[in-house]
Each structure stands twice: as structure tokens, then as C-alpha cells.
Amino acid sequence: MEQRVELACRIAIDETMAEAVREAKVRTPVKTGTLQGSIRFEPAQREGGRVVGRWGSFDVNYALFVEMGHHTRSGSFVPGRFMLRQGADIAYPKLRDRLRRALG
Numbered sequence: 001m002e003q004r005v006e007l008a009c010r011i012a013i014d015e016t017m018a019e020a021v022r023e024a025k026v027r028t029p030v031k032t033g034t035l036q037g038s039i040r041f042e043p044a045q046r047e048g049g050r051v052v053g054r055w056g057s058f059d060v061n062y063a064l065f066v067e068m069g070h071h072t073r074s075g076s077f078v079p080g081r082f083m084l085r086q087g088a089d090i091a092y093p094k095l096r097d098r099l100r101r102a103l104g
Contacts, residue, residue: 008102009051010044016095017041017055024087028066035060039084056084 021041028036041055057063069080 005103006046006051008099010053011102012095012098013044013051013053014041015098016091017044017053019094020084020087020091021055022087023090024083027081027083027086029081035063035066038063 018041021039024039025036028039030036035057038057038060039055040058041053044051044053046052057067063084065078066081067084068082069078071077
């Protein structure tokens with residue numbers, strides 16, 4: 001992959017993930033701050049012929065239950081908050097424009 005293109009991809013992906021993280025954090029319910037603090041991204045890196053970035057909740061086992069919803073022991077259902085999904089829905093559509101800008 002040409003270095004200029006790879007760098008542009010990294011920049012655009014990192015900017016997009018940073019926005020997704022910000023948007024997800026403001027939508028995350030806060031009791032102790034642990035879940036909110038676990039939402040972050042790892043900078044984009046080359047993997048084979050692709051540039052890949054990862055973001056989400058790291059190191060908090062219950063994040064999936066808050067995201068998707070869950071049943072309590074008493075049988076009631078707590079609906080999901082979809083904070084990560086909403087962060088992605090807001091940030092991902094801007095990736096193409098960020099890539100164009102990074103490519104100059």
C-alpha cells in the first residue's frame with residue numbers, strides 16, 4: 001500500500017473512531033464511571049493489505065448487556081442503551097469525507 005494512502009487511511013479512521021468514542025461516552029449511563037472509562041480506541045494499524053482500527057468498550061465484561069439489553073434475575077427486561085451503535089451511526093458516515101481530506 002502506498003505510504004501516502006496508508007497514512008491518509010490511518011488519519012481518517014482514527015478521527016472517525018475518536019468521534020465514535022466521544023459520542024458513545026456521552027450516551028453511556030454512569031454509576032461509577034467504569035463503563036464510560038472503558039470506551040476507547042486503539043489507533044489504526046496496517047494488517048496485511050488493510051488498515052484496521054478497533055474501538056469500543058475494553059475490559060468491562062458487562063458492557064454488552066448495557067449495550068444490547070438484558071433480563072434481570074426477577075425476569076424483567078432492561079432495554080439496551082445502544083451507546084456504541086449510536087456512536088458508530090454518527091461517526092461512520094463521515095469517514096469518506098475525512099479520507100478525502102486526508103488525501104488532499
